[in-house]
Amino acid sequence: MATGTNIRTYYNGTWHRGDIPVMCAADHGAWLGTTVFDGARYFEGIAPDLQAHCDRINRSAEALMITPTTDGADMADIVREGLKTYPADAAVYIRPMYWALEGDSLGVAPKPGATGFAICLEEIPMAAPGSATTMTTTRFRRPTLDCAVVNAKAGCLYPNNARMLAEARAKGFGNALVADALGNVAETATANVFIVKDGEFFTPIANGTFLAGLTRKRHISNLTAAG
CATH class of the missing domain: 3.30.470.10 (Aminotransferase class 4, branched-chain amino acid transferase, N-terminal domain)
Known part of the structure; x- marks a missing residue:
């Protein structure tokens, strides 16, 4: 489809x-x-x-x-x-x-x-400016390189993301905040993630358990250039 x-x-x-x-x-x-x-x-x-x-x-x-x-x-x-x-x-x-x-x-x-x-x-339309969703946690984790091809954007990884998203929606939320095997925040079920607190931007360190996206890299570059 x-x-x-x-x-x-x-x-x-x-x-x-x-x-x-x-x-x-x-x-x-x-x-x-x-x-x-x-x-x-x-x-x-x-x-x-x-x-x-x-x-x-x-x-x-x-x-x-x-x-x-x-x-x-x-x-x-x-x-x-x-x-x-x-x-x-x-x-x-x-x-x-x-x-x-x-x-x-x-x-x-x-x-x-x-x-x-x-x-x-x-x-496919771009997301509308100011669009928002709700987030929850999920029991499903990001795998590590010794047990999955996390260094690739591979179709075989996405059933895991799908069950993260399905679990979040079953709880009444729009997306899931996903942890790695050690419990560190990694990403959401569908994208890399940033948070803003007291004027500072934070994003999880790329530790090899998730694909550090090209858009993530562009955001970091733009934010650095903006001070």
């Missing part, structure tokens, strides 16, 4: 209109979860940190032993080509994706060089 509207899909070297099929039932990614993605944004005619997002998905692929097939700069150029089909005032979610096509002799580890690649563009 698509989240947004006005979808464009890049697959097999060309842009297609709509949400086209890209994965087969026997693909390694379909049955063993070897999928990675990234999420950039286009709004007000700009796509901040697009190159960084394209570079990061290649690192995510390598963390899952998937062979990247598209250079980050080339990927960004493909995205810009696709964005030309949207109105200048459109808000577009940019999602490049890799998945493993085949496994090794035992079927479990991905086979090097056997990679599926697609980019999905969807019109």
Whole structure:
């Protein structure tokens, strides 16, 4: 099910209109979860940190032993080509994706060089200024690198986030504040987190249990520049 509207899909070297099929039932990614993605944004005619997002998905692929097939700069150029089909005032979610096509002799580890690649563009509105939610805690924790691929933006990590969010909503809240294995605040169920207290901004230290986001990095840079 698509989240947004006005979808464009890049697959097999060309842009297609709509949400086209890209994965087969026997693909390694379909049955063993070897999928990675990234999420950039286009709004007000700009796509901040697009190159960084394209570079990061290649690192995510390598963390899952998937062979990247598209250079980050080339990927960004493909995205810009696709964005030309949207109105200048459109808000577009940019999602490049890799998945493993085949496994090794035992079927479990991905086979090097056997990679599926697609980019999905969807019109999804930006959050309204001043929009808010409510927060609670959750019994579910962020995993550590010795038991999950927390150094990647991997699809296989998101069922854990989903149950965090479901637990929060069952308690009447909009989102969950999530801890790591030691009980330190890590992030929310859907995003990195900041708090503001007495004019100071705080965010959890990136300790390897959660993905320290590119937007988080941009906020830190902007706040530092602002003193």
